[in-house]
Amino acid sequence: MAESLSRGDGAVVLTGATGTIGSEVATLLCDRDISVVSVGRTEPPGDIHHVSADFTAPDTVARAVETLRQSERAFRGAVLCAGVDSFAGGDEFDSEAARTAVQVNAVSQLRLLSGVLDSDLTSCDRLFRVSLASTDLLSDPAPDAAVYAMSKRTLETGLQFVVEDFPDALAVTAVRLPYVGVPMKTVVGDAPEDPPLPSEPSISPTDAAAQLCNHLKTVDPGWRVAEAE
């Protein structure tokens, strides 16, 4: 079931707004007159409110939560598109790369979301929707992507616990996206000269963004996984 995304119902927190998929999400939301608050280390172009946070640095995430609280905005949901890639799960497990991937891809975004939900910024009579750009590698694992997949799994698992804390007020969808044809910008740990990426994209960044935005219309609370169509 879905309802329309109408203007004026609170802002959407967007991470990864400068990335391939997140910038498409920002465009789609802005085209629908939905106000977007970007949280990340780089300010996106255009007329988007931006709050600075580096997801490798927990203190900056805490400051971002405080800034969001002080803004006294109402929020209707979040789209989590920030992320780093890693190929450090093949022959040799790189624990430092794993630490960074889990910090950026999971822990910081969980802290950010919990901070927004714990504040009194979200109105209690409204369902708060979250879409996250997850990966089809969780459905179809690849050995070289073990660290990356572990970090995305951590985000999915963490969000399931957050949903348990807000059983009637939160609707979270993990959209397990396939390769969109553009490698992610930041790779943690050693990367091979020719990273083992699929040669053909199976979805465009625009379609990936549209699917993430569509899940912001969900009307039923709870946790769900959606394979990208």
Ligand SMILES: NC(=O)c1ccc[n+]([C@@H]2O[C@H](COP(=O)([O-])OP(=O)(O)OC[C@H]3O[C@@H](n4cnc5c(N)ncnc54)[C@H](OP(=O)(O)O)[C@@H]3O)[C@@H](O)[C@H]2O)c1
């Ligand atoms: N690309 C794919 O084929 C694909 C497939 C399935 C799932 N996904 C998932 O989709 C999401 C978006 O992927 P993408 O291809 O759009 O990636 P991308 O182009 O590399 O963008 C990543 C975004 O994350 C931000 N980011 C990275 N490190 C950060 C940090 N330390 N602190 C704050 N922000 C940080 C980047 O900001 P900066 O501009 O500052 O670097 C950028 O906005 C990711 O979560 C990824 O796991 C991607």
